[in-house]
Amino acid sequence: MATPAVADITAIRRQTTQTGDIVARLITLAFAASIILITLLLVWQLWFQSAPSRHKFGFAFLFSSTWNPVTENFGALPFVYGTVVTSILALLISVPLGLGSAIFLSELAPAGISSALTFLIELLAAIPSVIYGLLALFTLVPLMRDYGEPFLKSTLGFLPLFKGPVYGFGLLTGGMVLSIMTIPFIISVSREALLAVPREQREAALALGATRWESTWQIVVPYAKLGILGSIFLGLARALGETMAVTMVIGNDPKIVASLFAPGYSIAAVIANEFSEATGQVYQSALIELGLVLFLLTIIINGVARLMIVATTRKGSKR
Amino acid sequence: MKTMKMSLALAGLMMVAAPLATAQQINAAGASFPAVIYQKWFDEYHKMHADVQVNYQSIGSGGGIAQLTAGTVDFGASDVPMTDEQISKLAVKPLHFPSVLGGVVPTYNIAGVTQEIKFTSETLPGIFLGTITKWNDARLAKDNPGVKFPNEEIQVVHRSDGSGTTFVWTDYLSKVSPNWKSKVGAGASVNWPVGLGGKGNEGVAGTVKQTANSIGYVELIYAVQNKMAYGNVKNASGAFVKADFNTVTEAAAGAAKNIPDDFRVSITNAAGKNAYPISTFTWLLIPSHIPDAAKAKTIKAFLQWMLADGQKYAAGLSYASLPKEVIAKEVKQIAKIQ
Numbered sequence: 001m002a003t004p005a006v007a008d009i010t011a012i013r014r015q016t017t018q019t020g021d022i023v024a025r026l027i028t029l030a031f032a033a034s035i036i037l038i039t040l041l042l043v044w045q046l047w048f049q050s051a052p053s054r055h056k057f058g059f060a061f062l063f064s065s066t067w068n069p070v071t072e073n074f075g076a077l078p079f080v081y082g083t084v085v086t087s088i089l090a091l092l093i094s095v096p097l098g099l100g101s102a103i104f105l106s107e108l109a110p111a112g113i114s115s116a117l118t119f120l121i122e123l124l125a126a127i128p129s130v131i132y133g134l135l136a137l138f139t140l141v142p143l144m145r146d147y148g149e150p151f152l153k154s155t156l157g158f159l160p161l162f163k164g165p166v167y168g169f170g171l172l173t174g175g176m177v178l179s180i181m182t183i184p185f186i187i188s189v190s191r192e193a194l195l196a197v198p199r200e201q202r203e204a205a206l207a208l209g210a211t212r213w214e215s216t217w218q219i220v221v222p223y224a225k226l227g228i229l230g231s232i233f234l235g236l237a238r239a240l241g242e243t244m245a246v247t248m249v250i251g252n253d254p255k256i257v258a259s260l261f262a263p264g265y266s267i268a269a270v271i272a273n274e275f276s277e278a279t280g281q282v283y284q285s286a287l288i289e290l291g292l293v294l295f296l297l298t299i300i301i302n303g304v305a306r307l308m309i310v311a312t313t314r315k316g317s318k319r
Numbered sequence: 320m321k322t323m324k325m326s327l328a329l330a331g332l333m334m335v336a337a338p339l340a341t342a343q344q345i346n347a348a349g350a351s352f353p354a355v356i357y358q359k360w361f362d363e364y365h366k367m368h369a370d371v372q373v374n375y376q377s378i379g380s381g382g383g384i385a386q387l388t389a390g391t392v393d394f395g396a397s398d399v400p401m402t403d404e405q406i407s408k409l410a411v412k413p414l415h416f417p418s419v420l421g422g423v424v425p426t427y428n429i430a431g432v433t434q435e436i437k438f439t440s441e442t443l444p445g446i447f448l449g450t451i452t453k454w455n456d457a458r459l460a461k462d463n464p465g466v467k468f469p470n471e472e473i474q475v476v477h478r479s480d481g482s483g484t485t486f487v488w489t490d491y492l493s494k495v496s497p498n499w500k501s502k503v504g505a506g507a508s509v510n511w512p513v514g515l516g517g518k519g520n521e522g523v524a525g526t527v528k529q530t531a532n533s534i535g536y537v538e539l540i541y542a543v544q545n546k547m548a549y550g551n552v553k554n555a556s557g558a559f560v561k562a563d564f565n566t567v568t569e570a571a572a573g574a575a576k577n578i579p580d581d582f583r584v585s586i587t588n589a590a591g592k593n594a595y596p597i598s599t600f601t602w603l604l605i606p607s608h609i610p611d612a613a614k615a616k617t618i619k620a621f622l623q624w625m626l627a628d629g630q631k632y633a634a635g636l637s638y639a640s641l642p643k644e645v646i647a648k649e650v651k652q653i654a655k656i657q
Contacts, residue, residue: 252516
């Protein structure tokens with residue numbers, strides 16, 4: 001009769017759904033675990049392969065400014081300095097520009113322009129970094145050497161940041177090319193975050209008498225804060241690890257100088273330049289140890305930034 | 320049915336295996352500087368001996384030595400001779416066979432100067448050490464009467480990547496300047512006192528072209544093919560020599576009298592009136608014992624050809640050919656391959 005048949009079917013369906021759920025869960029768990037496994041494997045390899053250099057230099061590696069392949073005396077400080085300075089410069093330039101563009105594209109622009117520009121910006125994000133490097137080498141470097149840096153020197157030359165000879169190649173140009181590369185990421189992810197803010201929020205603000213800008217800046221942007229911060233992390237991650245574009249314009253000189261016009265060196269650039277011809281165990285392991293340093297640097301910067309977010313969100317929610 | 324399937328399978332296998340049995344695939348890897356002429360040689364040799372196929376990967380001198388040590392290639396190639404430490408890591412002793420010659424030239428971009436500049440064993444190390452800082456320095460003016468140098472800082476450009484070119488350049492500087500030798504030394508990568516780093520010959524050339532009042536160093540071949548201005552260098556005999564195929568070959572001939580039996584020699588600052596002082600051999604690294612008898616025979620035959628007809632291709636590709644004294648000595652070394 002009907003009732004036992006229906007009960008049977010329901011029981012079978014529940015069973016297959018449960019098995020299906022379990023299998024799906026296991027598969028996705030395996031995928032997630034594999035990411036963690038790959039990361040752990042990466043760290044282990046970096047640790048293991050850098051052993052000769054770690055044993056020879058110890059912690060002094062992190063604070064030494066020498067990089068001498070002939071006497072096999074290596075130190076990470078100039079590269080950490082170059083990486084951090086260019087990345088901070090990149091963010092200082094790209095965050096205001098990127099966020100401003102994202103706000104324009106999501107809130108203020110007509111729909112047609114917004115979608116056309118977004119499409120172009122997403123194309124920019126896909127351009128290989130070598131192309132950016134070539135672009136910077138042939139257009140940005142002469143521009144900076146002939147117009148940009150002399151201008152900064154004449155107006156802000158009293159600051160130690162803008163003193164010294166102007167080459168075109170240097171930390172400032174490196175930071176600028178990185179900012180050009182991180183802007184598309186910040187724009188596209190921030191725009192998505194801003195579009196995801198519910199309409200009611202904007203309408204409520206406008207209903208209370210806020211101007212368009214006040215509603216955008218004081219209501220919509222804070223609501224999308226986490227997404228925007230996520231886009232900044234994405235940009236920062238790209239800036240820290242960017243290799244080819246940086247090595248073409250940074251000047252490749254492992255020295256620490258206060259001026260932004262001076263040539264510098266970044267961790268990714270030195271590994272790309274010197275690894276294939278690095279002969280000798282200590283030399284190779286020193287380069288791998290630099291890779292380990294970059295990995296730890298990325299983790300520390302991300303960690304500190306996330307702690308800052310937690311702190312500010314907590315403050316915000318108290319209000 | 321079964322036997323027909325089996326015999327068809329066997330026939331198929333034999334059709335695939337038969338050509339494999341007679342064709343020889345030889346793998347090699349190493350220096351990028353001579354890669355162009357090596358490819359030409361392997362190509363020409365294949366045309367003459369259709370069963371011999373040499374596959375050369377230009378991964379750099381360091382890579383060539385590493386792969387030879389790992390045993391993944393049949394022979395390697397390097398712009399820098401192997402050190403005793405590197406040789407000791409190999410189970411089978413490698414033999415160095417110089418294949419062609421190259422030179423490294425100083426290229427510059429000085430505002431308002433169109434003449435060829437003369438450099439000496441005093442001015443070149445001084446510029447690269449950072450002790451000579453301006454183009455209108457008295458030491459440069461002394462060797463270049465009639466040249467109006469600008470009162471500008473010299474912008475030095477060097478290689479940022481490790482390379483045989485840097486090794487030859489710094490080897491020359493170490494030989495002629497005790498100051499350079501103690502402060503910096505010679506190597507594929509060094510701790511440069513001053514200067515911007517460019518990646519590859521093209522990076523240095525591009526940076527020099529773009530930066531006013533700059534000086535850098537590039538391979539002779541690169542300068543010739545890209546029609547770059549480069550300077551003369553004073554050699555050990557006191558003459559100012561411009562690098563070209565003849566003066567580079569002269570440098571090897573000058574060093575040939577004292578060449579060691581294993582051919583691991585630096586020919587920078589060589590004796591000889593017309594010798595260019597910043598020249599170098601580039602070597603093929605052949606194991607002294609090759610277990611596969613057919614491969615050994617082929618490699619020996621190729622080396623014979625390279626030292627005779629192969630050298631004719633050098634000039635056309637902008638390499639300098641080996642002098643006959645060196646060739647004669649090398650032919651004797653071929654017998655050492657077993």
